Amino acid sequence: MENIKPYTKYKPSGVSWLGEIPEHWEIRKLKSLFKSPESLFVDGDWIESNDINGSDVKYITTGNIREGKYKEKGSGQITFETFKRLNCTEALENDILISRLNMPIGRCCLAPKFDKPLIVSVDVVICRLDIEYNRKYFVYLMNSKRYQESTALESRGATMKRVSRTILGNFFLSIPSTDEQTTIADFLDYKTAKIDRFIRKKKQLIQLLNEQKAGIINQAVTKGLDASAKMKPSGIEWLGDIPEHWKIVKLRYLSRITTGNKNTEDKVENGLYDFFVRSQKIAKINSYSFDGEGILTAGDGVGVGKVFHYINGKCDYHQRVYLFYNFSKLIHAKFLFYFLQKFLKNELMIYNAKSTVDSVRLPVLKDFLVLVPEFNEQKAIVEHIEKETEKLNKAIATIEKEIALVQEYRTALIAEAVTGKIDVRDYKVPVLEEDDLVYEDVEEEMDMVAEDGEGMEME
Structure with missing residues (x-):
């Protein structure tokens, strides 16, 4: 190397x-590295959800712990009164925080500095090594691939794997x-x-290349390829002016829309057919309920307005995934795919009062307005x-x-x-x-x- x-x-x-x-x-067990009175090797605290309502003490969980890095993600806070009542253990800056839950099991990071006291959830181990040890070295060691493979082998649990602090403490480390x-x-x-x-x-x-792609698609599906074409107001704020000869048609008149009947648990590794869930990542399955040309998009979750797939063949799809199919003679399927990919989220934001769109209803989809050039022009645009x-x-x-x-x-x-x-x-x-x-x-x-x-x- x-x-x-x-x-x-x-x-x-x-x-x-x-x-x-x-x-x-040398080779030593992790639990042997805590001999001084100032050292610590304990699980975090069990905090009920109704106690996470203060602003005095920061509370973080396994979701905040990445491999070698802390991530600010959905952390809560509690009051000093709750901290004292539950006799919580405070984690200090540069303590090693080890996640006992979720893959990769045993991942850890150093606790960052906060402007208030810090506690961690019960599935996080606070690891305060004796002063003679370099904590960064041990963070690198416990985030190494073979170490995490070993902790995974020691994990237990039918649905959610976790490893105990006792087992972690008995792991031999290179010193x-x-x-x-x-x-x-x-x-x-x-x-x-x-x-x-x-x-x-x-x-x-x-990101910049994707922005360049988006610009190409946006220009083509809203203005066409003829720079000299006469324009007219679309009447739609986020579209602006459009070519004068283009039509605006509701989606209900351009395709049929349905949802699947499968769950994420139905996916099969190395299955025969593509299985579309609410993610940009395509899973596999051994069944198919559709065979033809279609467009699929997430009906709820974080993928709403972001996840789009074009298919021409056999596939299956999740019960909360919408399929557009059986296209009318007015629309080219791939033109519609690019148009939806670019603009559907704009419309969904209008119908959703939340700052982020997390679901889409069928009536909204059916009434979504689509720009429709002549079919041959759509083909040229694609x-x-x-x-x-x-x-x-x-x-x-x-x-x-x-x-x-x-x-x-x-x-x-x-x-x-x-x-x-x-x-x-x-x-x-x-x-x-x-x-x-x-x-x-x-x-x-x-x-x-x-x-x-x-x-x-x-x-």
Whole structure:
């Protein structure tokens, strides 16, 4: 891996997931790293939902814990009175927080600094190591792939897997000296920061390419391909002016609309047919209830107005997924697909008082207004869209592969470092420059990628 060499001498660790370790490293159980009175290794607190109603103490759960990172997501708060009444345990900044629930089981992160006391849910372990240990090293170690594979094997539960604190405490870990722990942590901080910056830039590039695609589709399905065409007011605020000869037709006159009769649990790994649920990800199933040309979209959930699929063949679909099919002679199915994909959410927002759309009713769909050019013009518009977006789609696919490869490299690098497969003691960690990425940098690369389908290499 790079030019970093392995250690000169190894010994068997006696631990299957660790394999051989450097000769001077030790093996210890996690529970043995808490000898001082200031150390801590306890489960969080059981907090009832009706107690989460204050503003004095922050309360976080397993959902806030990602692999090596804290994520602000739906965290609640309680009062000081509840904190005292329940005799809660306060988690401190830089405590290791370990999730016992949900995959990957055993993932952990350092507790960030908050402007108020912090408590965690009962499925989170507060891990306050003795002062001589480098906590960042152990966060990297307990987020390594083989460690998490081992914790998953020890998890229990029919529907929701979890691992006990007792089992976690009995896990054997690889322990270099304190100085070496710090060296490994600093090396991984530098390397993963560069990798994460690279991934952010690539994801920003994908976002810009998708915006370019959206612009192509928007222009084509609302203004057509003839720049000299006479325009008229559409009467629809979010459409503006449209070509004078285009019609506006309710969706009920352009296709039939129905829903499926399957549940998410009906999916089958490696099934014979596509199974459309309320996600952009397509599942598989061994049955089909539709065979033909259709458009599918989520009827509720976070995918409403965002998830759209075009199908021409056999498939099955969820009971809360809408299928548009049996199209009239007025409409080209793919033109309708692009139009719905671009504009349906605008209409749904009008009929939903919430700030986010989470459901769509059939009458609203049936009354949705669609722009309808002449059929041959629709066909030309579809061909234009597919031609102009093909290069962008290829570029996006290339970038996604690059991201996947770099993520694999990141995973492997962490595993090699924390299990002693590479010796980083002589690696000189440079000062990582502040990530001051500007829009023009990504825009320039976007033009290059769209032109030749190649991405830039990671610096």
